[in-house]
Amino acid sequence: xxxxxxxxxxxxxxxxxxxxxxxxxxxxxxxxxxxxxxxxxxxxxxxxxxxxxxxxxxxxxxxxxxxxxxxxxxxxxxxxxxxxxxxxxxxxxxxxxxxxxxxxxxxxxxxxxxxxxxxxxxxxxxxxxxxxxxxxxxxxxxxxxxxxxxxxxxxxxxxxxxxxxxxxxxxxxxxxxxxxxxxxxxxxxxxxxxxxxxxxxxxxxxxxxx
Amino acid sequence: xxxxxxxxxxxxxxxxxxxxxxxxxxxxxxxxxxxxxxxxxxxxxxxxxxxxxxxxxxxxxxxxxxxxxxxxxx
Numbered sequence: 001x002x003x004x005x006x007x008x009x010x011x012x013x014x015x016x017x018x019x020x021x022x023x024x025x026x027x028x029x030x031x032x033x034x035x036x037x038x039x040x041x042x043x044x045x046x047x048x049x050x051x052x053x054x055x056x057x058x059x060x061x062x063x064x065x066x067x068x069x070x071x072x073x074x075x076x077x078x079x080x081x082x083x084x085x086x087x088x089x090x091x092x093x094x095x096x097x098x099x100x101x102x103x104x105x106x107x108x109x110x111x112x113x114x115x116x117x118x119x120x121x122x123x124x125x126x127x128x129x130x131x132x133x134x135x136x137x138x139x140x141x142x143x144x145x146x147x148x149x150x151x152x153x154x155x156x157x158x159x160x161x162x163x164x165x166x167x168x169x170x171x172x173x174x175x176x177x178x179x180x181x182x183x184x185x186x187x188x189x190x191x192x193x194x195x196x197x198x199x200x201x202x203x204x205x206x207x208x209x210x
Numbered sequence: 211x212x213x214x215x216x217x218x219x220x221x222x223x224x225x226x227x228x229x230x231x232x233x234x235x236x237x238x239x240x241x242x243x244x245x246x247x248x249x250x251x252x253x254x255x256x257x258x259x260x261x262x263x264x265x266x267x268x269x270x271x272x273x274x275x276x277x278x279x280x281x282x283x284x
Contacts, residue, residue: 016238020230023229024226036212037211038218039225040255042229044245055262055267088238096276100268100269
C-alpha cells in the first residue's frame with residue numbers, strides 16, 4: 001500500500017525568480033534540518049533543458065514510539081536525492097525527490113511541477129504530489145500516517161523558506177507580524193552561529209589532516 | 211551551504227556562485243553561448259565524488275528521475 005498526497009501551492013514571484021531561488025534556497029531560517037547540499041550531476045540537454053541531481057543530507061528523527069522498533073545506533077541523518085529538469089522553453093520545472101537512506105523503513109517520493117500561474121503571469125504555481133510507503137510488517141500503516149503528517153509539516157516549511165529566499169533576493173522585507181519578525185531574527189542569528197560553527201569544525205578537521 | 215565532503219565546501223561555493231550567475235543571466239534568457247563554469251564544476255566534482263565513495267553513499271546506478279515510473283495518481 002502506498003499513501004498518495006497531492007496539493008497545490010502558489011508563490012507570488014515570477015517563474016524565473018522561483019527557479020533562481022530554487023538553487024539558492026539553502027540555508028534559510030526554515031531549513032535547519034538540511035545539513036549538506038551538493039550537485040552531483042548537471043547537464044544541458046540537446047533540447048536545451050537543464051537537468052541536475054542534487055544530494056541533500058537531512059536530519060531524520062523518528063518519533064519515540066517508532067524508535068523501539070528501529071535498529072539501535074541507526075544513523076540520525078538521511079541522504080536524499082533530488083533530480084530536476086528546468087525547461088526554459090515551456091517555462092516548466094519538474095523535480096523528483098526521494099530518500100535513499102532508511103528506504104525500507106519508509107520511502108517518501110515527491111514530485112513537483114512549477115509552472116506560470118494561468119491567472120497571473122507574474123506568479124508561479126506548484127503542483128506537488130507525494131507517495132509514502134513502508135514495508136515494516138504490522139506497522140506500515142502507522143508509519144505511513146506518521147510520514148504523511150511529517151511531509152505536510154515539511155511542505156509548510158519549504159514554502160516559508162522559499163518565500164523567505166525570494167523576498168531576500170528581491171530586496172524586500174517580507175510582511176510579517178512583530179512576533180514572527182522576532183522569531184525569524186532569532187532563527188537567523190542561530191543559523192549564522194550554526195554555519196559559523198560548521199565552518200570552524202570543518203576548518204579544524206582540515207587542519208588535522210595537514 | 212556545506213558540502214557532504216568537509217573539504218569540498220569552498221570549491222562548492224565557488225561553483226555555486228558561477229552557476230547561479232550563468233543560470234539567471236544566460237540560461238533562463240535563452241543565451242546558449244556556453245557554460246563558463248565547467249572548470250570550477252570539474253574541480254568541485256573531483257572532491258565531492260571522492261567524499262561520496264569514502265562515505266559509502268549509495269548513489270551508484272540510481273537512474274535519473276528514477277522512481278518516477280508507473281506512479282499511480284491516487
